[in-house]
Amino acid sequence: MSEPLILDGAATAKAIRAEVAARATKLKEAHGITPGLAAVLAGDNPASVTYVSMKRKACAKAGITSFEHVFGADATQEEVLACIHQLNADPNVHGILVQHPMPKGLDEDEILATVDPAKDVDGIGRASLGDLVLGHPSFVSCTPQGMMTLLKRYGIDPAGKHAVVIGRSVILGKPMAIALLNANATVTICHSKTQNLAELTRQADILVAAVGRPELITGEMLKPGAVVLDAGYNRVEGRGHDVGDCHFESCAAVASAITPVPGGVGPMTIATLLEQTVAAAERSVGK
Numbered sequence: 057m058s059e060p061l062i063l064d065g066a067a068t069a070k071a072i073r074a075e076v077a078a079r080a081t082k083l084k085e086a087h088g089i090t091p092g093l094a095a096v097l098a099g100d101n102p103a104s105v106t107y108v109s110m111k112r113k114a115c116a117k118a119g120i121t122s123f124e125h126v127f128g129a130d131a132t133q134e135e136v137l138a139c140i141h142q143l144n145a146d147p148n149v150h151g152i153l154v155q156h157p158m159p160k161g162l163d164e165d166e167i168l169a170t171v172d173p174a175k176d177v178d179g180i181g182r183a184s185l186g187d188l189v190l191g192h193p194s195f196v197s198c199t200p201q202g203m204m205t206l207l208k209r210y211g212i213d214p215a216g217k218h219a220v221v222i223g224r225s226v227i228l229g230k231p232m233a234i235a236l237l238n239a240n241a242t243v244t245i246c247h248s249k250t251q252n253l254a255e256l257t258r259q260a261d262i263l264v265a266a267v268g269r270p271e272l273i274t275g276e277m278l279k280p281g282a283v284v285l286d287a288g289y290n291r292v293e294g295r296g297h298d299v300g301d302c303h304f305e306s307c308a309a310v311a312s313a314i315t316p317v318p319g320g321v322g323p324m325t326i327a328t329l330l331e332q333t334v335a336a337a338e339r340s341v342g343k
């Protein structure tokens with residue numbers, strides 16, 4: 057097999073962020089508004105803290121104002137809900153991101169359901185997920201949407217392909233499976249109780265790894281020529297950067313196209329969040 061196509065999420069995200077910045081400038085000039093994104097964080101999950109700080113920097117560069125509401129791990133449901141209500145009512149806030157996972161003791165479902173659907177730029181509230189299932193998506197969970205954008209920009213059409221999604225989380229595996237189905241793929245969803253995982257992954261024309269198990273997927277589990285999208289970001293002791301759910305070298309030897317970690321799916325997640333925030337601000341002025 058020749059060298060695979062590297063699906064360069066970092067470069068693609070950079071192009072999207074430039075488009076977002078131009079749209080933000082236009083909103084400012086035409087309507088005098090600056091898009092605003094609020095992050096609500098509780099507890100000190102290290103991945104969440106990293107993500108919120110990356111998001112803050114990306115917003116600043118794209119001309120989006122960011123707001124942060126940080127609670128301790130002992131925050132009460134009432135405090136967090138009061139914060140969401142306040143953000144729903146704030147005209148300077150066009151997007152609200154509730155950092156997942158919320159600490160145990162908080163009812164994350166209720167918190168997400170309280171976010172105004174018009175501001176659910178992270179796409180994981182009931183209304184957004186329902187719209188995705190109905191086939192007329194409003195805001196889509198950022199990581200799946202980022203992967204779909206990457207496929208589109210590289211001219212990879214899922215229609216008629218067998219897509220195998222590993223993982224069934226509400227922010228990743230489930231919405232990715234639905235998005236691929238909406239794009240006319242034949243979709244199989246695998247998870248921790250799946251038997252004969254390798255037998256299924258070997259049938260994948262498009263393989264999406266979204267389980268949070270470092271290097272679970274190896275080259276011998278792939279069909280030659282598969283397109284591999286790795287949404288994993290695992291902290292592994294002794295490795296200088298996050299490690300994906302796929303073993304890169306062995307997978308790259310078999311795949312026709314593959315996302316690296318870092319520099320693949322991660323940057324697309326942030327670019328999508330910015331894109332959907334600008335879209336929310338545009339909709340708020342009726343564009």
Ligand SMILES: Nc1nc(=O)c2c([nH]1)NC[C@@H]1CN(c3ccc(C(=O)N[C@@H](CCC(=O)O)C(=O)O)cc3)C=[N+]21
Nearest residue numbers: 103104107154155156178198289318319320322323325
């Ligand atoms: N409501 C919610 N929505 C999320 O989208 C969400 C979340 N909660 N909780 C945490 C995870 C984590 N996440 C990442 C985003 C970008 C990178 C990313 O850009 N990573 C860089 C590497 C960054 C570095 O380590 O310097 C890369 O892959 O190139 C990683 C992880 C979004 N998440």
